[in-house]
Amino acid sequence: MKAITLVAGARPNFMKVAPIIQAISEVQNQGVEISYRLVHTGQHYDKEMSGSFFEQLEIPEPHVNLGAGGGTQAEQTANIMVRFEQELIANPCDLVLVVGDVNSTMACSITAKKMNIKVAHVEAGIRSGDLSMPEEINRMITDAIADLFFTTSELANTNLRQAGISDDRIHFVGNTMIDTLLKQRPNFKAPPIWLKLKLSRQKYIVLTLHRPANVDEASRLRAMLDEIIDNTEGMPLVFPMHPRTAKILEDLNFRHDCLHMIEPLSYLEFNFLVENAKAVITDSGGITEEASIMGVPCLTLRDSTERPETISLGTNELVGTNPENIKPYLQRLFAGNWKVGSKIPMWDGKTARRIVEVLRVN
Numbered sequence: 001m002k003a004i005t006l007v008a009g010a011r012p013n014f015m016k017v018a019p020i021i022q023a024i025s026e027v028q029n030q031g032v033e034i035s036y037r038l039v040h041t042g043q044h045y046d047k048e049m050s051g052s053f054f055e056q057l058e059i060p061e062p063h064v065n066l067g068a069g070g071g072t073q074a075e076q077t078a079n080i081m082v083r084f085e086q087e088l089i090a091n092p093c094d095l096v097l098v099v100g101d102v103n104s105t106m107a108c109s110i111t112a113k114k115m116n117i118k119v120a121h122v123e124a125g126i127r128s129g130d131l132s133m134p135e136e137i138n139r140m141i142t143d144a145i146a147d148l149f150f151t152t153s154e155l156a157n158t159n160l161r162q163a164g165i166s167d168d169r170i171h172f173v174g175n176t177m178i179d180t181l182l183k184q185r186p187n188f189k190a191p192p193i194w195l196k197l198k199l200s201r202q203k204y205i206v207l208t209l210h211r212p213a214n215v216d217e218a219s220r221l222r223a224m225l226d227e228i229i230d231n232t233e234g235m236p237l238v239f240p241m242h243p244r245t246a247k248i249l250e251d252l253n254f255r256h257d258c259l260h261m262i263e264p265l266s267y268l269e270f271n272f273l274v275e276n277a278k279a280v281i282t283d284s285g286g287i288t289e290e291a292s293i294m295g296v297p298c299l300t301l302r303d304s305t306e307r308p309e310t311i312s313l314g315t316n317e318l319v320g321t322n323p324e325n326i327k328p329y330l331q332r333l334f335a336g337n338w339k340v341g342s343k344i345p346m347w348d349g350k351t352a353r354r355i356v357e358v359l360r361v362n
Helices: 011-029 051-056 073-090 103-114 134-145 154-162 176-187 192-196 218-230 243-252 267-276 285-294 323-334 351-361
Strands: 002-008 034-040 095-099 118-122 148-151 170-172 205-207 237-240 259-262 279-282 298-300 316-318
Touching: 002 011, 002 073, 002 103, 002 351, 011 034, 011 095, 011 176, 011 351, 034 351, 051 267, 073 103, 095 103, 103 118, 103 134, 118 134, 148 154, 148 351, 154 170, 170 351, 176 267, 176 285, 176 351, 192 267, 218 243, 218 323, 267 285, 279 285, 285 298, 285 316, 298 323
Parallel strands: 002 034, 002 095, 095 118, 118 148, 148 170, 205 237, 205 279, 237 259, 279 298, 298 316
Antiparallel strands: none
C-alpha cells in the first residue's frame, strides 16, 4: 500500500488538493493500493473554513490540523516544521505531496526530505522573478529539493530544466485549481450583495487587493482606489476585503458611493461574482487563472506574475503597481477592445487524474 501525505496550509491549497483526493478515491475503488492522509498545517486561520466549506466543495475534513499559524515568517515556518516532523513520525508515509507556494509548502518539503521521504510539488516551476515575495522564495526552495514536479505550463517546464531538473522528473499535467473550478461552476451561487445592490451581468466590477506593495502604504492604496473609481464610469465596484486591507481603509476613513466594501466571500459566492462581472481588478495570482478560464477580463495590479500563460493565452493583463497605469487599461475595457482568451493547454479539469497516474508508479 503506497501511503501519501497531502499538505495544505491555506484555503486555496484545499482547492488544489481536493481534486487529487477525489482522483485517489477513484483509483482506490478500482482496487489500486494507495492511501492518503490530509494534513492541515493551520498556517492560516480562515473563518470561512467551517464544516460547510468542506461539505460544499466536497473536500474531506483534514485528518489533523497542526495549528502552526501565526508569528513572523520565521516563527511560522519553524512551528510548521516542528509539528510536521511529529506528524510524520506518528504517521509514516512513502511520499509527501505539497501544493502551491505558501510557507507550509516549503516547510513541509524541507522536513520530509530531512527524514528521507520523497516530495512531490504541485504547481512546480512557476516563477515571478520577484524575490521580495515570500512565495517566490518558497517556490525556489521547494523545487530545489523535490523529487517529482507537476507543472501547469510549458514555461514552468523550461524553468525547471534550466535549474537542472531532468525531464523524467517533470510532469506537465495542468492546473488542479481549474479542476475544482470546472467541477464547482454549476454550483456557484449569488451572495447577498448581488440582491442588495440589484446587480446584473457585466454591470459591475470585482475588486480584490491584499499584497503589501499595494495596501500597506495608505497613500498608495488611496491613489489606486481613486484612479479605479475615476475610470470605471460610476459602475459598482464590489470589494471583498482582506483583513489587512480593511484595517487600512478603516484608518483612512475611505468611502465612495460606487465602492461596496464587504466581508470575504465563500468560494462559490465569490466565483459567481467573478463569472458575471464586467471585469476583475486584482493582485491575486489564483484569481487571474479562474478569470481566464471563465473568459472575464482581468487587470492585475502587480509588476510581475508567476502565471504568464494567463496573459499570453488568457484574459489577464499585467497593469503594474503605479496607479497612473490603470486608466489606459480601463479605457480599453470600456471601449470594448479587451482581448479574447484562448484555451490554455491541459487546463481541462483532468489534471488530478494525471497526477495520480504518475503517483501510482513513482
